[in-house]
Amino acid sequence: MPPIIALDFATGQEAVAFVARFPADTPLFVKVGMELFYAEGPQIVRDLQALRPLNLFLDLKLHDIPHTVEKAAYQLGRLGVTLTTAHAAGGVQMLAAAKRGLLAGAEAAGVLPPKLLAITQLTSTSTTMLHAQLQIPGTVRASVQHLGAVAQAAGADGVVASAQEAPDIRAVTRADFLVVTPGIRPLGAAVGDQVRVVTPAEAKRRGASGIVVGRPITQAADPLAAYTAINTEWRLATVNKNVDPYGI
Numbered sequence: 001m002p003p004i005i006a007l008d009f010a011t012g013q014e015a016v017a018f019v020a021r022f023p024a025d026t027p028l029f030v031k032v033g034m035e036l037f038y039a040e041g042p043q044i045v046r047d048l049q050a051l052r053p054l055n056l057f058l059d060l061k062l063h064d065i066p067h068t069v070e071k072a073a074y075q076l077g078r079l080g081v082t083l084t085t086a087h088a089a090g091g092v093q094m095l096a097a098a099k100r101g102l103l104a105g106a107e108a109a110g111v112l113p114p115k116l117l118a119i120t121q122l123t124s125t126s127t128t129m130l131h132a133q134l135q136i137p138g139t140v141r142a143s144v145q146h147l148g149a150v151a152q153a154a155g156a157d158g159v160v161a162s163a164q165e166a167p168d169i170r171a172v173t174r175a176d177f178l179v180v181t182p183g184i185r186p187l188g189a190a191v192g193d194q195v196r197v198v199t200p201a202e203a204k205r206r207g208a209s210g211i212v213v214g215r216p217i218t219q220a221a222d223p224l225a226a227y228t229a230i231n232t233e234w235r236l237a238t239v240n241k242n243v244d245p246y247g248i
Contacts (some may be wrong), residue, residue, distance in 0.1 A: 077105025
């Protein structure tokens with residue numbers, strides 16, 4: 001898949017105007033997150049789909065009791081998006097409920113169902129935070145690997161995780177399990193609030209299925225040039241199947 005552009009804008013007008021800057025023949029995969037969806041609701045999904053052909057990652061990170069998540073996922077399944085998310089920390093029953101809801105909603109609307117990605121540990125989570133605030137022992141990488149296995153057991157199609165943990169996830173999941181990785185920063189780019197970051201090429205080398213890139217593209221002076229450079233680095237990088245899952 002091409003790099004996924006995170007449309008981290010406050011309004012739908014800004015997001016639509018940004019996407020409209022890209023040539024029609026440029027394959028686009030965009031992400032709508034909580035800020036934009038909470039501001040505009042499902043209409044922003046419809047507006048982007050009507051603008052031009054694209055794939056859409058609706059990243060709302062569902063996390064509640066299984067019944068509530070299933071009903072929410074039903075509504076998301078009706079929208080015809082490509083990917084969506086729920087927190088792996090909700091457990092096997094909740095993730096399975098999310099999958100059921102997505103499939104039922106898509107069937108009711110006559111559209112293809114979204115693939116379900118389970119959120120493992122956010123790329124802003126450090127080992128210190130994991131221990132002191134969340135009271136989870138061990139390493140971030142061990143936690144991510146465990147949650148990847150939980151997600152697969154629940155029927156999820158993949159996970160969202162830092163590319164630093166991609167080899168760990170690959171070690172315990174099937175070959176077609178998706179590992180979509182945020183926290184992507186080209187060399188020299190500002191890290192911002194991310195902690196576990198890698199370059200596009202390193203993400204591919206470590207086995208990522210896809211990358212999510214926001215500010216390095218959306219805040220660039222020339223977003224198309226920034227996207228093209230990142231896409232080229234991503235496409236030309238090769239997967240290193242000998243990456244040690246327990247060492248950088």
